[in-house]
Amino acid sequence: MISVNAKRCQHRSGADHEVIIYENRMETKVKKSYFSRKQLMIPYAVFLCFFVVLPLFVVLYYAFTNGDGNVSIHNFVRFFQNSKAIGTLVYSLAVALLTTLFCLLLAYPAAYFMAKGVFRKNHTFLMLFVLPMWINFTLRITAMKEILSLVEGNLAMHPFLNTIICMVYDFLPFMILPLYNTIVRLDDSLLEAAHDLGATKRQTFFKVVLPLSIPGIISGITMVFLPSMTNYVVLDMVYNSTYIMGSLIGSYFSAYDWHNGSVISIILLVIILLITLISDKFTGQSANERQGGAIL
Amino acid sequence: MKKSIQYLCIGLVLTFLYAPILILVFYSFTNATMIGATRGFSLHNYQTLFGTPELQAMIFGTLLLALLVAILSTLLGTAGAIGAFYSKKHTRGVLEMANEIPVVNADVVTGFSMCILMIAIFKVSKETYIPLIVGQTALCTPFVYLSVMPRLKQMDGQLYEAALDLGCKPFQALFKVVLPQIVPGILSGFMMAVTLSLDDYFVATYTKPATFDTISTYVVNATKGSQTSIKTALWALSAIIFVIVVVVVLDMNWRAGKKHE
Known part of the structure; x- marks a missing residue:
């Protein structure tokens, strides 16, 4: 009962219940199979990295390189001179x-x-x-x-x-x-x-x-x-x-x-x-x- | 302000918004080849629409794509929002910044960058449909996230703890306590994703396989082409979509109104 209450306090204080994990190595091993609500973010975070942020870097790379792959601002100069x-x-x-x-x-x-x-x-x-x-x-x-x-x-x-x-x-x-x-x-x-x-x-x-x-x-x-x-x-x-x-x-x-x-x-x-x-x-x-x- | 002026103003704006669609709906039931010509009643546009395999494949493909993209976006966005909601403020801030990119970005840029990413970096052919699906999912998921997050913020957080105290596993608690509370957000996110995918032209045009067309890309090509029967069959498609949208929106409005009472 006490442990339940302790857990509850952890929740109330705003901390996630997995915080307890770090108290004991043994416990960590057991609780790792536990599901954490935070982990739900991982698929979307990975998706955003690869398909939203990465494309911008690709565009950045292409904008600042020429056909030979050398870094240059020539493309921009040409745009503003045209x-x-x-x-x-x-x-x-x-x-x-x-x-x-x-x-x-x-x-x-x-x-x-x-x-x-x-x-x-x-x-x-x-x-x-x-x-x-x-x-x-x-x-x-x-x-x-x-x-x-x-x-x-x-x-x-x-x-x-x-x-x-x-x-x-x-x-x-x-x-x-x-x-x-x-x-x-x-x-x-x-x-x-x-x-x-x-x-x-x-x-x-x-x-x-x-x-x-x-x-x-x-x-x-x-x-x-x-x-x-x-x-x-x-x-x-x-x-x-x-x-x-x-x-x-x-x-x-x-x-x-x-x-x-x-x-x-x-x-x-x-x-x-x-x-x-x-x-x-x-x-x-x-x-x-x-x-x-x-x-x- | 005089009432008559107000009525006039609202009336004019509504006329501007609806007259073109309504006139098109009217002419879709005639055999006229262009608007303004007075011709007799005919259903041949609808016959062409439902009788041409090319058009059917296009409509079916668009709907299937929208459904697939909406399901993917809803899963990703809902899970993402729940995860972010329980994460540290900093982590959530970073995620929301990335989430904001497709929302504010121009669709042309989203489509173009997705295309070169897929071809140049991942070497994925457009014929696999993967660039198209991933591209539209990237476009739609942020909106699911944005419609689920407010629901999470309104939710009674203590119910989840109560469920845990009563012996629920975290996973059970999530499915039986958290999810039911955010269902309206998930549904409206899903609807947003469906509409965005149906409406999308730019991401589709840069990432779709050459032989596949969505309604948007098909319509744009058809207006350039000279096939009159296809052009007028698209009027029939507009009419059908208009009716569906009116029914769905009015129904949603009616339900929302009922809840308010």
């Missing part, structure tokens, strides 16, 4: 910026009205906005493309505009969800306080609601900006022959040029890292929580 490549980078940034901006402009009012307006906390409406996320994006883009070709006649006339429309259509739900999650948690008493202190509705919105929804805006941006820089399938499907960063990887890949493909990957990874750092600073929470919230 006006075409720089043009692609600028074009992708423009596509991503515009997509993010339009997503934000469409999603913010919708999210706000659902969280605080007439559709206050109506879960069905939120579901309606998020539902398209579950449908295969290539099929959704096909649908949008059919509509656009009906309206415009010839898709090739406005490749840039069509790209932006299809991107916004594709990513809008990913912007609405984090915005809604942030605004819905906004305390109503703050709005009432602003009203009591004489703020007009407009002032309340710009001085209270908008600043407090910045975390949601930032995590929405992180979920839309990067995919719209890299999702070259959308461009392909609306016959936009201009390249974005993602298409560069695709074309280098088809040409078996892994070194330059890796350079693009590294540049994208740096951009991702910057966005993540900025967003963590603004939202003050780890990316884990952000994603956890987004999952619903």
Whole structure:
């Protein structure tokens, strides 16, 4: 009975029950066959090492070596000296910026009205906005493309505009969800306080609601900006022959040029890292929580 | 803000989101070869969809892959989350950092790097399906982990100890006490994994065998091709997927609402 209690104390103090093992060598041998909860992590940890972390090192290796296997930064120098490549980078940034901006402009009012307006906390409406996320994006883009070709006649006339429309259509739900999650948690008493202190509705919105929804805006941006820089399938499907960063990887890949493909990957990874750092600073929470919230 | 403006705004955004799909669903029941043409009612798109072996193989392959990947991801992610939950904070932090990589990374980069890893380092041919399965599992597992972890944090930790005190073996306690408490997290993780695998284009396109197509890669190729009957058969596929998604999501929503009451 005493030993049971001792064990229990160990649990209560937060230590795992296997701690006892180390007290006695004999006991270790016996208890090693015991199953430990921590060990459950091992398969996933090994998997992450080999198939998530290792690929990044492989990409790093290819980006910083030339065909002979010598270390060089020549690949990067060539990228930044190539006006075409720089043009692609600028074009992708423009596509991503515009997509993010339009997503934000469409999603913010919708999210706000659902969280605080007439559709206050109506879960069905939120579901309606998020539902398209579950449908295969290539099929959704096909649908949008059919509509656009009906309206415009010839898709090739406005490749840039069509790209932006299809991107916004594709990513809008990913912007609405984090915005809604942030605004819905906004305390109503703050709005009432602003009203009591004489703020007009407009002032309340710009001085209270908008600043407090910045975390949601930032995590929405992180979920839309990067995919719209890299999702070259959308461009392909609306016959936009201009390249974005993602298409560069695709074309280098088809040409078996892994070194330059890796350079693009590294540049994208740096951009991702910057966005993540900025967003963590603004939202003050780890990316884990952000994603956890987004999952619903 | 005036109510009418709010209705208008929500209505416009919903129209933008749904009009294309609904119009496509409508035209999938006609014999029109493009949207806008007025033609009669016809089920030939559905006949083509279910009658073409190529399309059937593609759909069946995609579903099988999604199921396999989701099962693998759920096993790995759930075990990983439980293990990490009981590990030291530092160990867990390192694991979660690695877990975060596929979540924030661009899918193109995930697919591309997985492909060169498999070919250049492990010398595994893409024809073995291993790169495809491993690649999509790497993409999906982090989301399983992220949906199981919050459930573990909410769980009543003392029940596990109580089970041990009452004579359960740790393994039994885990299966009979811990697992039932985190089932909702595991299920939603599984669903996430299925959807992500079905939606994935980039990892699949870089790691799939040349002769195999998922819905995504097939649709992208079909839109470039000129085979009209295949193109319109895909409208029928969109319609079916739309209906399935609506039913599943509404059902989940309805159940969640019921639980709230």
